[in-house]
Amino acid sequence: MVMVRAAFAAARSLKRDFGEVEHLQFTEKGPGDFVSNADIYAQKVIREHLLRARPDYGFLGEEGQPAAGNGTHRWIVDPLDGTTNFMHGLPHFAISIALEHQGEIAAGLVLNPATDELFWAEKGAGAFLETPSSIRSRRLRVAGRRTLQNALLATGIPYPAKGRHDEYLRTLQPAMAGTSGVRRFGAAALDLAFVAAARVDGFWELDLSPWDVAAGILLVKEAGGVVSDLAGAPYQLGGPSILASNFELHEPLSKLLSNV
Secondary structure, three states: OHHHHHHHHHHHHHHHHHHOHHHOOEEEEEOOEEEEHHHHHHHHHHHHHHHHHOOOOEEEEOOOOOEOOOOOEEEEEEEEEOHHHHHOOOOOOEEEEEEEEOOEEEEEEEEEOOOOEEEEEEOOOEEEEEOOOOOOOEEOOOOOOOOHHHOEEEEOOOOHHHOOHHHHHHHHHHHHHHOOEEEOOOOHHHHHHHHHOOOOOEEEEEOOOHHHHHHHHHHHHHOOOEEEOOOOOEOOOOOOEEEEEOHHHHHHHHHHHHOO
């Protein structure tokens, strides 16, 4: 699969840079939003692989300029989700690649180069996990928990200077009080993959970009989960909020997080 080859090609460069992260130069694009040569080069590698195989497809990435393409197919790419983790030497970051077909995500993958865990999904075919030690892909299913009190949630905290911080804190308080715990890992693509893999029961965040979530959304849906905004309405790429969980927890979580 061209997406997998592109992801692992970019992962090689990220692994090399991660081993020498103290020598990398980082630039702050905005409050708490960093970019390095590692991000830029990884996207260059991915873009070259994808467009070489499908030159008529469009391209949307976190770094660089988009390409319109044929109007029916588009790659949506985050070459390094979790840049802050990466720049601090934390081995929790990801490459996210999704293929959009006529407005619907048709395929997606999330790869953690530090662990070589590869989460992937195809629309209508399921979601799967491959690891270096696995002989074959493992089918993913969202967790089966039915009560909020036993649920473990993941989230992303907006930087105060980016706005909506107070609004987010109003969602965090009931989430901490009404569940078994909240974790902030720092990479939304992996958070969604963890929902699909039943490592956490739900995930919510505000103001994520399409490249942060495109692949992860498909992973959750193909693992039997539900994705919406905080109010429970269908999620649109680039929307103001996102909530992902299993079916049983989704409505209770929506009520818990949106009633602020």
